[in-house]
Amino acid sequence: MKIVVTGGAGFLGSHLCDKLLELGHKVVCIDNLLTGSEKNIEGLKNNPNFKFINQDVTEINQDDIDQIYHLASPASPNKNNPKSYMSLPFETMQVNSIGTWNLCEEALKRGAKFLFASTSEVYGDPLEHPQKETYNGNVSTTGPRSVYDESKRFGETIVSSFIRHKNLDGRIVRIFNTYGPRMPEDGRVVIEFVKAALQNKPFPVFGDGTQTRSFCYVLDLVEGIIAAMEKGSSGQIYNLGNPDEFTILDLAQKIKELTNSTSEISFADRLPQDDPKKRCPDITKARQSLGWEPKISLEEGLQKLIAHLKR
Numbered sequence: 001m002k003i004v005v006t007g008g009a010g011f012l013g014s015h016l017c018d019k020l021l022e023l024g025h026k027v028v029c030i031d032n033l034l035t036g037s038e039k040n041i042e043g044l045k046n047n048p049n050f051k052f053i054n055q056d057v058t059e060i061n062q063d064d065i066d067q068i069y070h071l072a073s074p075a076s077p078n079k080n081n082p083k084s085y086m087s088l089p090f091e092t093m094q095v096n097s098i099g100t101w102n103l104c105e106e107a108l109k110r111g112a113k114f115l116f117a118s119t120s121e122v123y124g125d126p127l128e129h130p131q132k133e134t135y136n137g138n139v140s141t142t143g144p145r146s147v148y149d150e151s152k153r154f155g156e157t158i159v160s161s162f163i164r165h166k167n168l169d170g171r172i173v174r175i176f177n178t179y180g181p182r183m184p185e186d187g188r189v190v191i192e193f194v195k196a197a198l199q200n201k202p203f204p205v206f207g208d209g210t211q212t213r214s215f216c217y218v219l220d221l222v223e224g225i226i227a228a229m230e231k232g233s234s235g236q237i238y239n240l241g242n243p244d245e246f247t248i249l250d251l252a253q254k255i256k257e258l259t260n261s262t263s264e265i266s267f268a269d270r271l272p273q274d275d276p277k278k279r280c281p282d283i284t285k286a287r288q289s290l291g292w293e294p295k296i297s298l299e300e301g302l303q304k305l306i307a308h309l310k311r
């Protein structure tokens with residue numbers, strides 16, 4: 001099959017390209033390198049089944065496509081980092097709205113299957129825990145995270161409308177915090193903490209560190225994304241993530257142990273505005289409908305990431 005991956009030079013997208021090529025597909029990676037890097041796809045450049053096009057998704061024009069995975073979008077909330085969605089508000093709103101609309105049109109014209117990479121952020125600072133796909137979320141429409149949260153929510157509305165009114169063969173995955181090799185240094189917590197630990201610098205904990213997240217290793221996640229495309233039904237939404245939940249202080253402690261670091265906790269900042277206090281996916285639907293669940297524990301995944309960064 002010929003498959004387009006938007007955001008294919010990014011963290012998740014590059015691992016998805018690897019896996020799709022391994023499965024024998026032809027892959028066209030479309031990426032404008034806004035937050036991604038050609039380094040992530042360096043190993044693929046000589047593969048005759050792989051093509052990289054440096055292009056904005058709002059301009060894509062490809063023939064004979066069987067599937068489109070739409071992953072392009074900045075993904076970090078860290079306002080101090082130039083690659084975060086808070087530093088790229090207009091690009092973020094554009095790629096998730098106009099970009100998604102354009103790609104739905106392209107998929108429809110070519111009879112291609114479509115998958116939209118949405119996010120656990122559509123649940124905002126959730127009042128239901130763990131979060132099921134049926135939960136509608138607790139999201140600010142105007143707060144600093146809204147450029148991401150609300151544009152992903154609108155992206156979901158666009159995809160759902162193309163499915164409902166135009167018969168697009170589409171599905172949505174809501175991805176929860178994912179980590180692993182090739183994570184960009186965009187200020188997200190796992191990479192910040194591992195970097196700090198390897199340099200024996202303090203872990204910059206925002207707030208009191210009791211907020212929780214559930215971290216999924218990238219290779220598990222990629223299998224879930226492909227399962228949603230291959231085994232999922234059109235019109236369905238799937239949470240994809242690891243349901244093991246940790247506080248941010250637990251995460252710092254684990255990374256400290258695994259790196260034998262002397263880093264201490266530094267309570268660097270207040271909890272940023274609208275930062276979710278708890279997050280954990282209910283993945284019952286993905287387990288039952290896709291036969292998918294993560295296999296790699298946080299400890300094992302962190303070991304892999306640390307080994308990769310040391311190399």
Ligand code: NAD
Pocket residue numbers: 006007008009010011012013030031032033034035036037055056057058070071072073074075091095099117118119120174175176177178179184
């Ligand atoms: P990333 O920043 O590494 O990758 C995003 C890629 O999209 C980059 O290569 C970037 O250059 C590209 N891009 C951005 N705007 C573009 C545009 N207009 N045209 C073409 N390319 C564009 O981020 P990631 O962590 O790999 O995230 C990938 C997707 O998964 C995003 O849609 C993100 O919202 C979603 N997601 C990721 C996580 C996570 O934990 N990694 C969690 C939830 C959702």
Ligand code: UDP
Pocket residue numbers: 076077078177187188189190192193204205206207211213248271272275276
């Ligand atoms: N966080 C932190 N220190 C950092 C980066 C993040 O304490 O250097 C916290 C952040 O406030 C949030 C959690 O870690 O509560 C996860 O943040 P991340 O940026 O990875 O993504 P989010 O899950 O908020 O989208």
